[in-house]
Amino acid sequence: MMAIFMFTALTVVHVRNDLSSAIDYKHKKIEFMLSYQSDQLERSLRSRFRALLSDYYLREAMASKDRERIRLYxxxxxxxxxxEYHTEIIIHIHDENGSSFMRMHAPGHLNYSGYPRPMLEEVADKKEPRFGFDLGCYGLHYRYAEPVYYMGVFVGIAEVGIGVDYLLSLMKNTLDLEMGLFIPADKAENLCFEPRAESLDGERLINVSNDDFVTIFNKADFSKGVLTEINEDGKFYRVHMDHFLKGYNGQKIASLVTFQDITNEKMAITHYLRLAVIMAVIFICLTILMMKNSFMRIISDLEKKYKESKSRENYLGDIIANSLNEIFIYDIDTLRFVEVNRGACKNLGYSHEEILQMTTLDIKPQMTFQSFRKQILPVIEGEKETVMFETVHRRKDGTLYPVEIHIQKTFVEGREVIMAVVLDITQRKDAENRLKALNEALEKKVDQETERRLFSEKIMMEQKKFIDMGQMINAVAHQWRQPLNALGLYVQDMRETHFSQGLDDSYVNQIEKDCMHIINHMSDTIDDFRRFFAPDKSSAPFEIIRSVLETIRLVSAQLMASSIDYRIICRCGDDSYFSENSVESPGCLSRKTLVRGYEGEFKQVMLNIIHNARDAIIERRQSEAEGFQGFIEFDLDACGDNIVLSIKDNGGGIPENVIQKVFDPYFTTKEEGKGTGIGLYMSKNIVEQHMKGYLTAESKDGCAVFRLVLRSAAVKDDG
Structure with a gap:
């Protein structure tokens, strides 16, 4: 009985769905045709009208406001x-302000009145075409308005309008539907003609295609939605009012109302209902007669499915039995084998009967009952569905091979057992061992290369120290040459004074004072030289400005001899210091210029950069006119958590193709024998590895700038 009622209900629903689908299809087709025909109309009017407006005669007439010439055209x-369009065409000409100039709706039929419309005002303002439906006094038209230019000057607006009847007739012929236009009350009040239908609220129905439409529309109730059904004289109509005609700005102007005769569809539903009742009665009778046969058929199907299930089990059993992987089934308590497949017998070398007399521990020499039980306990207690572990199996001939075992619990003939699927992983283990050996060899090779590199860098450091020592000895020689000359002059002057006029106490005291000043200056040079090469036992805080001044003092004579000025700028937040061609220590030494590191190594970095700057300035002077004055500027900024030391020289900067390589080992732009190419490389290592800072190089406005960024030791000490 339930099946009969379901069949009846499905039949009715099917018919109703077919009816709804047909109506929905036509509904979508209306929407498509409205959009398609509107687009086609806009493109057609635009193409035709633009062709008319391209005429020079017309644009000249509009510019001169000559109505007669426009009329003749x-x-x-x-x-x-x-x-072409088989309907009323309105041509409207407006001046540059959007005001009506003349209007033509038949050959020779002119008037000069009109009313302002927002669409025209927007065309006059934007100087761009506008198109869309527009509701005027005499009905709804589709209008296209185009700005007109004469000699590059905007002279007015030309507008063409076509009655909406043209669009509705195209849609009616295509869709075979009756239709009309519904005008809302706020827009209907501007109409100058009597509508076909009018509601109590002022809405109006115009451009209807059938007189019956008016009667049906007046009876329609749209209070519950845009779709309603009407019963008129035994006929059924479905009325839609959810398609809209829009103006130039997208505003809804009117609604397209359609009605469709659905009497045949309604009759079809009634017919199918009657047919369904008749079929239900017939099915009740047939069901009683076929009950016995149905029960017999069900029993037969169940027997067939049972046989198929057994056949499938046998099929899967054959696949498992013939698998080359080892598959074991053993008792969950005694671990004695219950069944094994052919792959297990072949891999182990035992016969099927021999294996069934053994336990799983007999082939696992590395496991005891307790250790194996611990491995499979999560499966036995239901904590996991499966476990996996690795061990070794022993064949009948005593050979061992590695295996990966997957354990799970299952049932065989109502008995709880353990099933183990075993994979021989000999090849995988061999590959892992080879990979391990390769990794060990690679690690050993990396360690050797690292040790060799560190040894090479140590040799490079020692070589660089010897080079720096030679440069420093040369600098000391420059520093001492002038004081020694002064001492020689003092000795000669003392001898001449002694023979000419004798030596008095004041003269001797002055000579002694001057000589001691010179000797103390030479002694300071020796101290600077000694401190420069004194080995640093450990990293310690030091005043970076003091180290900069001591390094410059060692080479100041060489710089002055090479006509190179040097400037020192120091800012620490509390005070600032500036000196030019002077290495006198500022009286404002502050803990804010403290950095941590090896002071001797830092001085080496300073010396490398200064010597490179000096060589670059000398090379530039040789290539330019005489009188070029070189300079090296040391700018120290200790205002933040980091101390930034910028060293700038006007030696010509660093070429773009070189600047990425200046810190590479053994890279030099100097002639062979004049540079080793390891100075800047070692400098970068000292700053970044030993002092945890940064050393960068850039070229700007013909100057090379090396910038050292170091962490202020005062920040940590103060904290």
């Missing part, structure tokens, strides 16, 4: 437009 064209 459009009299020739109007007939062709009407013949």
């Amino acid at each position: 459009f009299n020739e064209k109007y007939g062709a437009l009407v013949a």
Whole structure:
């Protein structure tokens, strides 16, 4: 009985769905046709009208506001437009402000009145075409308005309008539907003609295609939605009012109302209902007669499915039995084998009967009962569905091979057992061992290369120290040459004074004072030289400004001899210091210029950069005119958590193709024998590895700038 009622209900639902689908399809087709025909109309009007407006004669007439010439021009064209569209055509000319200038809706039929419309005002303002439906006094038209230019000057607006009847007739012929236009009350009050239907709220129905439409529409109730059904004289109609005609700005102007005769569909539903009742009665009778056969058929199907299930089990059993992987089934308590497959017998070398007399521990020499039980306990207690572990199996001939075992619990003939699927992983283990050996060899090779590199860097450091020592000895020689000359002059002057006028106490005291000043200066040079090469036992805080001044003092004589000025700028937040060609220590030494590291190594970095700057300036002076004055600027900024030391020289900067390589080992741009190419490389290692800072190079406005960024030791000490 339930099946009969379901069949009846499905039949009715099917018919209703077919009806709804047909109506929905036509509904979508209306929407598509409305959009498609509107687009086609806009493109057609635009193409035709632009062709008319391209005429120089017309644009000149509009510029001169000559109505007669405009009338004569459009009299020739109007007939062709009407013949093409088979409906009323309105041509409207407006001045540059959007105000009506003249209007033509038949050959020779002119008037000069009009009313302002927002669409025209927007065309006049934007100087761009606008198109869309527009509701005027005499009905709804589709209008296209185009700005007109004469000699590059905007002279007015030309507008063409076509009655909406044209669009509705195209849709009616295509869709075979009756239709009309519904005008809302706020827009209907501007109509100058009597509508076909009018509601109590002021809405109006115009452009209807059938007189019956008016009667049906007046009875329609749209209070519950845009779709309603009407019963008129035994006929059924479905009325839609959810398609809209929009103006130039997308505003809804009117609604397209359609109605469809669905009497045949309603009759079809009634017919199918009657047919379904008759079929239900027939099915009740047949069901009683076929009950016995149905029960017999069900029993037969169940027997067939049972046989198929057993056949499938046998099929799967054959696959498992013939698998080359080892598959074991053993008792969950005694671990004695219950069943094994052919792959297990072949891999172990035992016969099937021999294996069934053994336990799983007999082939696992590395496991005891307790250790194996511990491995499979999560499966036995239901904590996991499966476990996996690795061990070794022993064959009958005593050979061992590695295996990966997957354990799970299952049932065989109602008995709880353990099933183990075993994979021989000999090849995988061999590959892992080879990979391990390769990794060990690679690690050993890396360690050897690292040790060799560190040894090479140590040799490079020692070589660099010897080079720096030679440069420093040369600098000391420059520093001492002038004081020694001064001492020689003092000795000669003392001898001449002694023979000429004798030596008095004041003269001797002055000579002694001057000589001691010179000797102390030479002693300071020796101290600077000694401190420069004194080995640093450990990293310690030091005043970076003091180290900069001591390094410059060692080479100041060489710089002055090479006509190179040097400037020192120091800012620490509390005070600032500036000196030019002077290495006197500022009286404002502050803990804010403290950095941590090896002071001797830092001085080496300074010396490398200074010597490179000096060589670059000398090379530039040789290539330019005499009188070029070189300079090296040391700018120290200790205002933040980091101390930034910028060393700038005007030696010509660093070429773009070189600047990425200046810190590479053994890279030099100097002639062979004049540079080793390890100075800047070692400098970068000292700053970044030993002092945990940064050393960068850049070229700007013909100057090379090396910038050292170091962490202020005062920040940590103060904290």
